[in-house]
Amino acid sequence: MFKSLYVRLAVTFVGIVVLSFLIALSVTSHFYKNRFEEVIKDEISDVTQSIEAQLQYATFNEIKENIQLIYRYQIDFIQYGKSSNKIPKDELEKIYSGKEIYNLTPGPDMYIGLPITIEGEKGALIIKKKEFEMSMLFESLSTITWIAILIGTIIILIITKSIVYPVKKLTEATKQLAQGNFDATYQTKRKDEIGQLTESFIEMAEELSLLVKMREDFVSNVSHEFQTPITSILGFTKALQHKQLTEEQRKRYLSIIRSESERLSYLSKDILRLSHLQHGQYQLVLSTFSIDEQIRKVLITQEPQWSTKNLNISLDMEHFFIEADKNLLQQVWVNLISNAIKFSPENGEIYVRVKKVNRDKVEVFIQDLGPGIPEDEQKLIFTPFYKIDQGRDAAVKGNGLGLTIVQQIVALHHGTIQIVSEYGNGTTFIVTLLNKLSID
Structure with missing residues (x-):
């Protein structure tokens, strides 16, 4: 009871x-x-x-x-x-x-x-x-007391019911939410703690709904990303069984099979890496290094890609030492710079800037003069398997996990990543990192 x-x-x-x-x-x-x-x-x-x-x-x-x-x-x-x-x-x-x-x-x-x-x-x-x-007096006080108790009890029962009613409704909505019905919410105009609890519940339901959708999309995208190269590999494997193939055809099919196998390997590694980053299973290995020198080395390794497109690399980098995970941050610069190269037009230009805000804060700008990203798509670019090149350039390949991994790495370093882009006028990524140990 x-x-x-x-x-x-x-x-x-x-x-x-x-x-x-x-x-x-x-x-x-x-x-x-x-x-x-x-x-x-x-x-x-x-x-x-x-x-x-x-x-x-x-x-x-x-x-x-x-x-x-x-x-x-x-x-x-x-x-x-x-x-x-x-x-x-x-x-x-x-x-x-x-x-x-x-x-x-x-x-x-x-x-x-x-x-x-x-x-x-x-x-x-x-x-x-x-x-x-x-x-x-005693008779009057006694009568007044019992009347007051009766009236007070009635008022309290009404007030208590008004307090418990939304909690009861939220409990029912929670049970439906547990069963997967994310539309089961309770609306209220109250501004007190019950109202705040209701708003938090609605936000939680929306987040759970989004999370479930993202999980379903993730499974669907993973299946799709794996199915495409697997289908390709199976198709060309069967083709190799025909004796009428020329040596040139055989080499081309084997080259495609190797390329698709490497694609599967990279995809598996990226999914595993993303899983570790998202679930906190990756321990940062901190060291002190020059962030501007690291970016220069990444640009050197990417030289075959940007020189093929005859791109001009414009640098404006202040000297800055940072305490961070060197290998993880290198993945950030590799991904952002390779994306800038991919989406830059022939004979275009890429701007890389390192700005020291103060002793403990640095900003890195990586800008291309490519087609840019529509505003309604900018909030989706960090979503797993979302490809910013969809519908624009079929020649640009990727599994849609790069920017998601970049965001996770930056978050692990308690930093932020922003995008500034206008459709048709290029894209700029701004990475802000905090550093407790700075050496001039």
């Missing part, structure tokens, strides 16, 4: 309300009782003085009527030694001995007993009142 959040909240709130009212009633009653006793004693003092003054000229019965009329008190006189059905014997003995008795417990038995001498006879003066404000 108490496993329900609604029941637990309701019981807790009602318990707090009841306890608060009981404490308030107890404290109020205590202070009112003390004040009530003070007021009663003052009134009794006035009544006693009035009785003593009237004894000089009036009978007790006349005094009794006057006191009841003026003060609304009832008085009785019990002669010394006699008993009464209304007053306990031990209380009377105390009064006879000269003590004053104040029995002010709320209820019909409230009375005050005073020792007094009337018409020469000693005895006990018993004073009572028809209406007792104290008992009326």
Whole structure:
């Protein structure tokens, strides 16, 4: 029963309300009782003085009527030694001995007993009142308390339900989400913690939906990327079985089979490398080296590619030492520079710039003057298997994993990579790296 959040909240709130009212009633009653006793004693003092003054000229019965009329008190006189059905014997003995008795417990038995001498006879003066404000107060407070508890309970149940309802709906949506229904969300206009939780849930559902789609696309793309070279290899393997082939044809088929096999090998390595980077299974091997010298060496190794297209390489690199994983960063420059070469037109130009922002920060710019990337495609270029050359240049080959790996490597170094491109006006990649150890 108490496993329900609604029941637990309701019981807790009602318990707090009841306890608060009981404490308030107890404290109020205590202070009112003390004040009530003070007021009663003052009134009794006035009544006693009035009785003593009237004894000089009036009978007790006349005094009794006057006191009841003026003060609304009832008085009785019990002669010394006699008993009464209304007053306990031990209380009377105390009064006879000269003590004053104040029995002010709320209820019909409230009375005050005073020792007094009337018409020469000693005895006990018993004073009572028809209406007792104290008992009326307790009855009023009791009624008010229970009404307040009832109203408070109803309000608390309504408020608790409004708190628990969205949580219940989110629980139902979570169960549907676990079953793969990513459209099962709960909308709310609340701006409190429940509203923030709902917004986080919706964002999580969207991210999970995107993640599932990316996984499905990834599997589909991997299958496609593997299937194409495998189909090619199988086709040319069967072709080699024909005896009528010339030696030249045989060599060409074998060359294609080798090329497709290498493509499969590179693809497998890239997928494995990406998996290690994404799941944190790669440990950085840090060393201190000159980043501008590393980029120069990469450009030298790429010289056959850019010289074939007669490209001009423009360099503007400040000297900067960085502490990083040298092999991983080399993959970044190789990928970005080879992409710049691929998409640069014949007789074009590539700009490479290394800018030292401060002792602990460096920016690397790699710019080509190629066809550029449409704005709606720029946010997709780091997606696995997405090829920025789709539909533009079928001669440009790649498996679509290079930029994804670059992004992961830069992220491992707590850096950022940005793209600035305008369709038809080239593309610039900006890599920003932080460095705790800088040597001028």
